[in-house]
Amino acid sequence: MSAQSPAWDPAQYLRHAGHRARPFTDLVARVPALPGDRPRIADLGCGPGNVTALLADRWPTAHITGYDNSPEMLDKAVVDHEGPTAGGGRLDFEPADARTWTPGEPYDLIVSNATLQWVPGHPDRFADWVAGLRPGGTFAFQVPGNFSAPSHRLMRELAGSARWRDRLGDTLRHADAVLGPEAYLERLTGLGCAADVWETTYIHLLTGEDPVLDWVKGTGLRPVLTALGDDPAAREEFLAEYRTALREAYPAGPHGTPFPFRRVFAVATKEA
Template sequence: MDAMSTPAWDPAQYLRHAGHRARPFVDLLARVPDLPSATPAVADLGCGPGNVTAVLADRWPTAHITGYDNSPAMLDRALTEHEGPTPGGGRLDFSYADVRTWAPPQPYDLIVSNATLQWVPGHLERFGDWIAGLRPGGTFAFQVPGNFSAPSHQLMRELAHSARFKDRLADVLRHDDAVLSPQTYLEQLTSLGCEADVWETTYVHLLTGEDPVLDWVKGTGLRPVLTALADDPAARDAFLAEYRAALREAYPATAHGTPFPFRRIFAVARKEA
């Protein structure tokens, strides 16, 4: 979504690790309780290319699901591959929206967000409007990466603030306060009158291929850097070369692949019926 700078998204790059990226969303949905309507209205904030939005139709076949995103490239992919009627009698739609200002245009049974809110400064303050837009007994559920202190992000920020790159990159990356603690999310959601379930999990993804951690972050966290340096290929390539070397040292390959620990924070908040 949006950060200090607006990154240009590449759906194909993002989807290169689609299986690993989708698993937390499936784990999140497993904890969502029954929805109040037989034909639920569902909003997916930050739907990206729509591949995990489509998973919602597997869980709630009759639902009318709308995916929202602010990336034209991501929306084009979602519209092309996923929009339309679903086998269970529901429907998938996609629409442009900026999550920083989006407000529910109708009552929803479920508002869900997968790995998006870390791009939305001040997202905690948006929870009240979103929960107000739920039907009684509806649910707000999200997951965000909690790995901003991991080497993948620390090394990226250190290099962006180095003498060579700080003039171009010092202000483009998110910091370690891009997401809040599980306790903070729990306090905010319960103060809004919800029954909340908040937890964290560290996945250890076994990545394969050459420089797989770099390939992963090229689809997400590195997007602001790639966008900022898009007009300077020499600087972009120099950044990538130095960052690649640092990642190889931080995440050494094994005979079976490259282990990539990835912490995520989850929250499921049910509005009072």
């Protein structure tokens, strides 16, 4: 990831909100009972808050705080979701960066959904986050495991080509942005947690014109769009090249465009 943080567009991100929420609901479904009657929950990298709000369905009395370092995402989350919840809990949002955030109080659950791939060296943060859990509390996360997929490989190859390498060569994350399931399991069990780690490949059926490009515009392509944000002509030139490559890699079928997407999940529970 380059030194320049990508600018986020909540509306673009939410265009595929249903598909993006599926891994979060699958992750939360594996979280065991929490130790507190009125749980304290942190969502690291909450984005626009749409999946953070789902935590209140599972734990109605919880005080849930979503943390993010994007002002645009936080503004959307506050407007759409902040306030008391139907079960007597509360949902609020605060600025924070997962690279430096440390729990300032005991949490029953720290959850992170498709965020840690943006945090270089994120496994080194696990010890601080587990230390911030109550006994019997849980740290749960999911990250994309698709950095070798055509969507990301083609993006990196184009950014590193002769035409673009001077402007984009160090902009994108590489295949080592996340660990494999076994490595996460080793890290979490090494911290004394009972860990459940798995992977799933979703086959999203996307519709519309150039839907894979539309998807990555909301996430993985943000660093490129940010780096070229002051040069609309160059931005459109890059998008045209990338669009052509994606159409070949992900051909549309009679019912839409199949988009395989591997994700890695971990649920780690601290000893009670």
